Amino acid sequence: MRVSLLRRLATMATTLGLTSLGLLGAGAAPAQAAISDCPSGYFCAWKTDNGTGTMFKTNANKATLGTWDNTFQSVVNRTSKFACLHEDTNYSRNGGVSIWDPDPAGTEWGYSHRTVSSVSFVATERECFLPAYPEWYAATAPQAAGFGDLNADLRADVLVRDKAGRLWFLRGDGTGQLVGNSGWNAMNVLVRHGDFSGDGREDVIAREASTGKLWLYPGAGTGSLGAPKLMGNGGWNAMSRIVAYGDLSGDSRSDMLAVEKATGKLWLYPGTGAGALGARKLIGSSGWTGMSALVGAGDMNGDGRADLIARKASTGELWLYPGKAGALGSRVLIGNGGWNGMDSFLGLGDVTGDGRADLVTTTKSSYVGEGCRGVGCQLVYPGRGNGALDSREETATDWWNLNGFF
Numbered sequence: 067m068r069v070s071l072l073r074r075l076a077t078m079a080t081t082l083g084l085t086s087l088g089l090l091g092a093g094a095a096p097a098q099a100a101i102s103d104c105p106s107g108y109f110c111a112w113k114t115d116n117g118t119g120t121m122f123k124t125n126a127n128k129a130t131l132g133t134w135d136n137t138f139q140s141v142v143n144r145t146s147k148f149a150c151l152h153e154d155t156n157y158s159r160n161g162g163v164s165i166w167d168p169d170p171a172g173t174e175w176g177y178s179h180r181t182v183s184s185v186s187f188v189a190t191e192r193e194c195f196l197p198a199y200p201e202w203y204a205a206t207a208p209q210a211a212g213f214g215d216l217n218a219d220l221r222a223d224v225l226v227r228d229k230a231g232r233l234w235f236l237r238g239d240g241t242g243q244l245v246g247n248s249g250w251n252a253m254n255v256l257v258r259h260g261d262f263s264g265d266g267r268e269d270v271i272a273r274e275a276s277t278g279k280l281w282l283y284p285g286a287g288t289g290s291l292g293a294p295k296l297m298g299n300g301g302w303n304a305m306s307r308i309v310a311y312g313d314l315s316g317d318s319r320s321d322m323l324a325v326e327k328a329t330g331k332l333w334l335y336p337g338t339g340a341g342a343l344g345a346r347k348l349i350g351s352s353g354w355t356g357m358s359a360l361v362g363a364g365d366m367n368g369d370g371r372a373d374l375i376a377r378k379a380s381t382g383e384l385w386l387y388p389g390k391a392g393a394l395g396s397r398v399l400i401g402n403g404g405w406n407g408m409d410s411f412l413g414l415g416d417v418t419g420d421g422r423a424d425l426v427t428t429t430k431s432s433y434v435g436e437g438c439r440g441v442g443c444q445l446v447y448p449g450r451g452n453g454a455l456d457s458r459e460e461t462a463t464d465w466w467n468l469n470g471f472f
């Protein structure tokens with residue numbers, strides 16, 4: 067698996083080099099009379115560098131280009147999708163690909179390379195050179211973790227939101243399934259951890275950016291989500307972080323934590339087990355806005371209670387706050403700096419198959435690892451079962467050009 071992933075990374079580097087070259091021509095002095103011949107909704111190309119002469123146009127994928135093969139010189143993309151110009155036929159991602167953003171108004175045209183042999187139209191830039199969703203592999207755990215596993219097959223799952231606002235369910239075997247067609251970009255928080263509705267299936271909680279409302283999307287037990295139910299009626303945009311945590315209150319029902327932006331207070335919102343939240347309780351009096359990541363990671367220290375992992379922004383340290391009945395205990399340092407190089411943190415339970423909860427991250431551009439560098443490396447930090455983490459393992463290189471994972 068790793069070999070093929072690394073090979074793909076090398077391919078991407080080539081791809082991106084060509085992409086930026088392909089865009090160098092954009093914005094050159096337009097010859098409006100001819101470029102404007104391209105109809106709305108079409109991608110058009112010409113063999114000349116000023117859009118004169120015979121015009122090629124299409125609004126559908128073209129696996130081969132016939133007499134137009136290797137002739138595109140100036141191009142404009144008046145479709146609402148990304149146009150991928152592949153150097154090879156059949157939309158091959160192995161050769162170079164240059165990408166033209168959707169531009170329905172036809173205001174930006176530019177030069178191509180006379181190397182284009184197929185054209186495809188996709189919803190996200192990423193799909194010009196990678197599958198819509200990344201590969202996710204998880205080992206089968208010896209027992210259910212109670213969270214991180216939407217379809218209850220003992221393998222930890224990930225939900226991925228792409229830049230087009232679609233939601234993908236990654237079941238842990240490298241495959242993915244579309245579970246949300248559109249609209250998910252309207253949410254500015256997406257979290258999950260255990261069952262909030264009371265049916266034993268893991269659910270998703272989302273905050274709607276425009277209204278500050280909190281919505282519960284009940285899990286169907288398959289990776290799909292049911293119709294949303296209102297869980298919090300406005301005001302949630304006052305929270306800088308919202309974490310689906312697991313049970314902290316001690317009643318075996320999943321709870322939520324939230325950091326209040328204005329005060330830095332940490333609040334516990336006990337889940338009722340019927341899709342609602344009870345009266346909140348203060349569990350951290352100040353300073354929580356200084357944390358740049360909060361993860362409901364499950365039971366990291368082996369005492370049977372869910373714990374919280376937090377990254378301190380100023381130091382890049384990782385702290386474990388052990389869950390007690392209705393409160394958090396004294397914190398323990400589990401990562402000694404360097405964690406600011408991480409982009410996302412995922413608490414998914416046991417992904418390595420040893421029965422102990424692990425921590426999964428993706429990286430920022432500053433990351434330099436053994437087999438992957440830059441943005442979008444995926445790392446697994448196996449939990450030791452006593453709160454500590456083992457050394458990272460680089461598990462994938464294609465977790466980038468997306469819009470969040472949880």
Ligand SMILES: [Ca+2]
Binds near residue numbers: 265285
């Ligand atoms: Ca549920």
Ligand SMILES: [Ca+2]
Binds near residue numbers: 315317319
């Ligand atoms: Ca509870």
Ligand SMILES: [Ca+2]
Binds near residue numbers: 389
């Ligand atoms: Ca614990």
Ligand SMILES: [Ca+2]
Binds near residue numbers: 415417418423449
């Ligand atoms: Ca594990």
